[in-house]
Amino acid sequence: MSLTGTERRGHNGGQNDALELQRGVRELIALSALTAAWHGTPTAKIPESLSDVLLKSVGAAFVFFRLKLTADGREVEGVRFRDGSTGPARSEALRAALSSYVDGGDEALPPVLPDALADDGTLRIAVQRVGSDAGMGFFVAASERPDFPTEMDRLLLEVGANQVAVILQHRQAEQSLKQSEEGRRVALAAGEDATRTKDEFITTVSNELRWAASIVEHSGDVILGKTLDGIVTSWNPGAEKLYGYTAAEMIGRPVSVLVPPDRHDEVPQILERLRRGGAVTDYETQRVTKAGRQIDVSLRISPIRDSSGALIGASTIARDISERKALRQAEVKLAHISRVATMGELATSIAHEVNQPLAAIVNDGGACLRWLQSHPPALDDARESVRHMIADANRASHVIARIRTLLARQPSIKVPFDPNDLVRDTAALLQSETARLAVILRTDLEADLPYVVGDRIQIQQVLINLIVNALDAMSSIDDRPRSLAVRSVRGGSSTVLVAVRDAGAGVTPDLLDRIFEAFYTTKADGLGMGLAISRSMIEEHGGHLWAIAHDGPGLTVQFTMPSAGEEG
Amino acid sequence: MTDPPSVVFVVDDDPSIRRSLTNLLRSVGFRVETFPTAIDYLKSSQIEGPGCLVVDVRLPDMSGLDLQREVARAAAPRPIVFITGHGDIPMAVHAIKGGAVEFLTKPFREQDLLDAIRRAIDLDRHMRLARVELADLQGRFALLSPRECEVFEHVVAGLPNKQIAAALSLSEATVKVHRGQVMQKMGAGSLPDLVTMRAKLGAGHRKS
Numbered sequence: 097m098s099l100t101g102t103e104r105r106g107h108n109g110g111q112n113d114a115l116e117l118q119r120g121v122r123e124l125i126a127l128s129a130l131t132a133a134w135h136g137t138p139t140a141k142i143p144e145s146l147s148d149v150l151l152k153s154v155g156a157a158f159v160f161f162r163l164k165l166t167a168d169g170r171e172v173e174g175v176r177f178r179d180g181s182t183g184p185a186r187s188e189a190l191r192a193a194l195s196s197y198v199d200g201g202d203e204a205l206p207p208v209l210p211d212a213l214a215d216d217g218t219l220r221i222a223v224q225r226v227g228s229d230a231g232m233g234f235f236v237a238a239s240e241r242p243d244f245p246t247e248m249d250r251l252l253l254e255v256g257a258n259q260v261a262v263i264l265q266h267r268q269a270e271q272s273l274k275q276s277e278e279g280r281r282v283a284l285a286a287g288e289d290a291t292r293t294k295d296e297f298i299t300t301v302s303n304e305l306r307w308a309a310s311i312v313e314h315s316g317d318v319i320l321g322k323t324l325d326g327i328v329t330s331w332n333p334g335a336e337k338l339y340g341y342t343a344a345e346m347i348g349r350p351v352s353v354l355v356p357p358d359r360h361d362e363v364p365q366i367l368e369r370l371r372r373g374g375a376v377t378d379y380e381t382q383r384v385t386k387a388g389r390q391i392d393v394s395l396r397i398s399p400i401r402d403s404s405g406a407l408i409g410a411s412t413i414a415r416d417i418s419e420r421k422a423l424r425q426a427e428v429k430l431a432h433i434s435r436v437a438t439m440g441e442l443a444t445s446i447a448h449e450v451n452q453p454l455a456a457i458v459n460d461g462g463a464c465l466r467w468l469q470s471h472p473p474a475l476d477d478a479r480e481s482v483r484h485m486i487a488d489a490n491r492a493s494h495v496i497a498r499i500r501t502l503l504a505r506q507p508s509i510k511v512p513f514d515p516n517d518l519v520r521d522t523a524a525l526l527q528s529e530t531a532r533l534a535v536i537l538r539t540d541l542e543a544d545l546p547y548v549v550g551d552r553i554q555i556q557q558v559l560i561n562l563i564v565n566a567l568d569a570m571s572s573i574d575d576r577p578r579s580l581a582v583r584s585v586r587g588g589s590s591t592v593l594v595a596v597r598d599a600g601a602g603v604t605p606d607l608l609d610r611i612f613e614a615f616y617t618t619k620a621d622g623l624g625m626g627l628a629i630s631r632s633m634i635e636e637h638g639g640h641l642w643a644i645a646h647d648g649p650g651l652t653v654q655f656t657m658p659s660a661g662e663e664g
Numbered sequence: 665m666t667d668p669p670s671v672v673f674v675v676d677d678d679p680s681i682r683r684s685l686t687n688l689l690r691s692v693g694f695r696v697e698t699f700p701t702a703i704d705y706l707k708s709s710q711i712e713g714p715g716c717l718v719v720d721v722r723l724p725d726m727s728g729l730d731l732q733r734e735v736a737r738a739a740a741p742r743p744i745v746f747i748t749g750h751g752d753i754p755m756a757v758h759a760i761k762g763g764a765v766e767f768l769t770k771p772f773r774e775q776d777l778l779d780a781i782r783r784a785i786d787l788d789r790h791m792r793l794a795r796v797e798l799a800d801l802q803g804r805f806a807l808l809s810p811r812e813c814e815v816f817e818h819v820v821a822g823l824p825n826k827q828i829a830a831a832l833s834l835s836e837a838t839v840k841v842h843r844g845q846v847m848q849k850m851g852a853g854s855l856p857d858l859v860t861m862r863a864k865l866g867a868g869h870r871k872s
Contacts, residue, residue: 448722448749452678455749455770459684462774466691474691481687488680531677531724 123153123252130259131423133628135635139165139267140172146260147176147235153256154249156237157219160194163226163233165264166271171233194236220244224253227261227419231337261419268316318393318414321400324407326351326367338393338416340386351412354383356390370399370410380417392418424508434629435502435557438564445529449495453488460485498525501553508554510637512547512660515592519582522559526567533567535578542585546659548592550637555657558630558641562596562653565626569600569651576649587656591639595654602651608643627653670785671715673742674698675705675731677723681747681770685718692778702731712740714792716765716784718777721748721755729755732762740795743784747772801861807849815842819855820862 127149134142147159160175175187219238222245226232237245237253245253312319312332318339321330328351331343339346339354346353352363359381366376376397383393396413439446464481467474498521523539530537548555563580570578579599587593603611611627627641634641634655641655672694674685682698689696695715699705702723717735721728728746735741746759746767756767765787766780808816811832818828825843829836852858 451749451770453680455747455772456678456680456684458771458774459681459688463684463687463691466688470691477687477691484680484684484687488684491680532722534724 127153127252127255127259130256131263131632134263139264142260142263143172143174143235144176146256147174150235150237150253150256151176151178153252154222154237154239154245155241156239158190159235159237160190161233161235163235163260163264164231166268222249222253224257226257227264232261232264258419258423262423265316265419318412320346320351320412320414321409322351322412323409324367324371326363329409335414338385338391338414339383345386356382356384366397367410370397371407373399373407375399380421383414391416392421431554431557431629431633434626435553438557438560439499439503441564442526442529445526445532446495446499448532449528450492453492453495456488457485457492460488495525502556502560504553508551510550511552512549513552515545515548515584515594515657516541518552518556518559519584519594522556522563523582526560526563529564530567530580533571533578535567535570535580537563537580537582540581540583545584545586545592548657549660550657554633555637558633558655559594559596561626561630562655565653566596566598566600566651569598573600573649590659591656592659593654593656595652597650597652599650602649603643603645605645608645611643630655669695669714670788671695671697671713672718672781672785673705673708673715674718675700675702675723675728676718676720676747677701678720681720688774688777689781694781702726702728702734705731706734714785714788715742716781716788717742717744718781719744719746721746721752721759729758729762732759732764736763740792743787743791745777745780745784747777798864801850801864804850805861805865808846812842812846812849815839816846816850816858816862819843819846820859 130146130149134145137145143161143163143165147161150156150159156178158175158177160173162171162173164171175190219240220242221236221238223234223236225234235253235257237249239245239249312330315332315334318335319330319332320328320335322328328346328349331341331346335346336342341353352360355363362381369376376395379395379397381393381395382390384390393414394417397410399407400409400411402408460481464478464485467478467481502525519539519541523537526537559582563582566580570580576599581595581597583595583597585593585595631641634657637657639655639657641653644652644654646652672689674682674689674696676682676685676698677700679700682700686696686698697708699708702719703726705717717731719728719731723731726734728748732744735744741763743765744759744763745765746756747770748755748767749770759767765784766776768776768780814832815828818831823831825836825839828834828843829839832839834842846852847858850858850861852861
């Protein structure tokens with residue numbers, strides 16, 4: 097059994113710790129890109145795909161999973177072995193060993209599996225639950241490493257679980273939306289065909305009501321009703337599942353029992369707003385479950401009126417966003433890590449960029465002193481020297497400001513900005529690097545482009561990624577000019593398109609999509625994550641990122657962004 | 665013999681650096697010429713005058729190290745002071761091995777640059793003098809007859825007249841005459857002078 101990926105581990109010294117950390121970061125980056133990588137993967141294939149990634153990232157001997165893939169609660173079960181063996185006998189033996197946990201929900205699983213299962217000694221196992229309160233299932237990873245699971249292993253498993261929870265939630269939401277729309281269409285069709293007798297009218301109305309009730313009943317979201325004083329009047333199974341209280345426990349009680357003590361001001365404010373006829377949409381806050389666990393939720397609260405239009409209460413839809421929030425934080429961190437890594441690669445060029453103006457200032461300063469000391473003092477020359485010193489100091493501080501913005505770790509903030517400014521800034525930042533590699537960078541920017549909305553740093557990071565890729569692609573080209581073109585154009589009525597075209601070897605059409613897969617790389621020292629991360633960042637902004645092959649040499653990678661004022 | 669004044673030739677692609685170096689060197693009293701690329705420098709007409717080069721290692725189209733190789737091939741190679749935006753040890757080793765006077769990392773202390781430039785200009789002056797001297801010596805050496813050349817070689821090898829006479833099948837008196845001619849034509853005041861001259865001429869100058 098090969099142990100690649102685990103053999104460098106150990107606890108003898110700082111060097112190993114550093115290696116372990118480095119490996120951990122690589123695996124984290126890989127795991128964090130999974131949701132993007134699963135785009136288009138059938139839901140049924142996701143558990144296996146996750147297991148395969150986990151086998152590699154924690155160096156497990158096997159990963160066993162049992163997950164609820166669909167809202168109907170049906171579970172799928174499977175196991176993936178490191179050596180790829182799929183023998184039913186082996187799976188059976190494993191299933192038997194795990195049965196106390198798998199079937200009984202017994203959490204006191206022995207930390208070490210019996211010898212029989214392992215080829216060479218005992219296996220240590222780690223159980224990772226998926227979804228809040230393991231609502232979506234769990235998986236079990238096992239390894240022969242005596243230190244398994246380390247803190248890093250635990251973190252990797254947790255991130256993997258988060259990823260799978262988010263994608264399954266997303267798919268389930270899509271699915272139930274599709275189903276309820278289908279149900280509504282059937283009900284309405286029945287209503288329209290009916291003649292207007294009283295019975296048929298009642299049938300239609302009751303169909304509609306049944307349809308509505310069914311949505312409330314089966315929605316994975318919390319749906320509750322309350323009076324304008326905040327007393328709960330209805331409580332769906334989704335609310336019971338998330339908050340832990342049954343309908344009987346909650347109806348008639350104030351909704352404020354769900355609010356953590358430090359947020360008690362919230363409820364009066366919301367109720368006040370409702371009384372004035374206002375609504376609350378996508379309000380992110382925290383709530384406390386019956387068990388005392390604090391969870392992140394997104395609330396949507398709307399007033400309910402009777403037939404005369406008088407306010408009689410409010411409906412609340414709440415959604416658990418704990419995983420989504422954790423993932424978003426992980427993504428911000430990941431984006432930062434990958435920015436810092438890119439800037440590290442560019443360090444030589446950046447140092448050069450800062451040193452040039454500094455050297456000029458030193459030269460002019462020395463000259464200035466001499467002009468002043470000469471007899472008579474050459475005041476015009478001295479003045480001229482100082483003027484240049486100021487200009488170069490400004491140039492240096494601009495370079496530093498540009499880099500500092502990129503290295504800063506800040507929450508994602510979406511603002512409108514000029515896409516051409518972004519291209520110019522980025523070209524300036526990489527000017528030294530392009531010069532070093534003897535690449536001629538040309539920009540072709542359409543005038544008066546509309547602003548786009550987004551996290552400027554992330555979009556700049558994407559552009560840096562694309563340009564650095566293009567530079568790498570041309571580093572071995574000697575028989576033609578190393579030319580790089582960055583173009584911006586209006587794409588349709590409401591988007592802006594930015595394209596980066598290189599003169600490198602290009603990519604064959606069959607590989608065009610592969611380059612966006614996580615881990616796919618043509619570079620010896622590449623992580624194979626740049627394009628995957630870039631694509632997920634652009635899609636997060638409502639845009640697209642894709643590549644176009646050319647007949648001759650070269651590759652174009654381009655992305656669109658919705659322009660300001662045109663988006664939802 | 666009056667040389668034209670030394671010029672510092674600056675080759676750097678960064679306009680700020682070219683301009684500020686000109687300012688600094690002018691304030692010290694140097695004459696300065698600048699070029700944005702190595703090719704521009706090589707194409708310039710002033711390739712022969714006295715002076716030294718200040719070259720950025722990292723240049724577009726042709727690197728500073730390539731320029732160094734090109735300059736070394738010239739009849740009158742100018743000494744080079746390298747400047748660079750980032751300290752790169754292998755590059756510095758390469759440059760110094762190639763005969764560079766100094767390798768300075770930007771931003772450098774002005775005194776270090778001025779010292780290096782002065783050393784480079786001194787070196788250039790010495791090399792120029794040495795070249796003139798050698799050319800002069802070669803001219804005198806060319807005046808020797810084949811027989812005088814033979815006697816010259818034996819004299820500087822330390823042989824007494826008697827042995828030279830035996831080796832060349834001449835009379836000792838004839839050797840004495842040739843020897844006097846050699847000393848006179850070469851302008852040597854003593855035997856050690858003559859030996860030094862032979863060394864300066866190098867192994868390549870042996871008439872057969």
